[in-house]
Amino acid sequence: MSHAPLPGTVFLVGAGPGDPDLLTLRAARLLMKAKVVVHDGLVDPAVLAMAPRGARFVSVAKQRARHTMRQEDINALLVAEALAGHDVVRLKGGDPFIFGRGGEEAEACHAAGVPVQVVPGVSAALGAAASAQIPLTHRENASIVSFVAGQCKGLADQNWAGLAGVGRTLVIYMGVATAAAIAEKLMADGLAPTMPVAVIENASRPQMRVVRGALAGLADLVERERIKSPALIVIGEVTARGDIMELQAVVEAAR
Known part of the structure; x- marks a missing residue:
């Protein structure tokens, strides 16, 4: 008499912003003994290379308006x-x-009686800001941080009032393609056109770029610099802290 196998466990693992060195120890240990790896398209190949030979990989890459699955x-x-x-x-x-x-996937697994464990990762926002040396909070500039998705349908109808402004930092995921609409929306809500912004492309990777400007010129900045995903937009006074940028320039020049 045959019996159905006991269900395996689904490990929802955060791969971090890109650099394999930013994986948690638990994530690395799970990956190094993995037999089945289901991964997003933005996971760095060097991270995938940590899996053992013979592991089976399934890519479920998503891009704006184009989903492989x-x-x-x-x-x-x-x-x-x-x-x-x-x-x-x-x-x-x-x-x-x-x-x-991850919440949707955890719910689906629980509904089917499949055990789930969640392994947190360094979020894209935290990893990007740290790599760019932009403090998302600062005693002199910001005590509130908000994360929003910039590619949601009905962007103009969403209520972002109070998410950005003096004393606040707003981090926008997936906002490159909608940069013009984002800037228009925030300025229509009363945010100053001169509010400093930064766009961080390929955070934590060797090809990382950080470009800075003002909110009113956000769309032009993205177009002029040919910013491509993965990229995050950071809006707030913390992006223009000259002391950090000047010290970084001095250190780089001294090398």
Whole structure:
């Protein structure tokens, strides 16, 4: 008499902002013994290379308006692999529960009786800001930080009042393609056109770029510098702290 295998565990693992050195120890340990890896497209190849030879990789890369696999199908894949008795490492850029749909995947697994463990990662916002040496909070400039997604439908109808301004920092994920609409929306809500902004491209990777400007020129900045995803937009006075930028320039010049 045959018995169905015990379900495997789905590990929702944050892969961090890009640099493999920013993986948590637990994430690295799970990856190094993984047999099935379901990963996002933005996970760095060097991170994937940590998996053992013979591991099976499934890419479920998503790009704006182009999905290789619908979220419902990703959920079903995770459940099917686990019910077949396989432990699954589900690698997500940044942290699984910050704009990563990790909550949806956890709910789908729980509903199917599949055990889930969540391994937090360095979020894209925190990793990008640290790599660019932009303090998201600062005693003199900001005591409030907000994270928003910039590619949501109905962007103009969302209430962002109070998310950005004096004493506040706003970090926008997936906002490159909608930079013009974001700037217009924030200025219409009363944010000063001169509010400093920074755009961080390929955070924590060797090809990282940081470009700075003012809110009114955000769309032109993105177009002129040919910014491509992955990139985050940071809006707030912390992006223009000259003391940090000047000290960094002095250190770089002394090398």
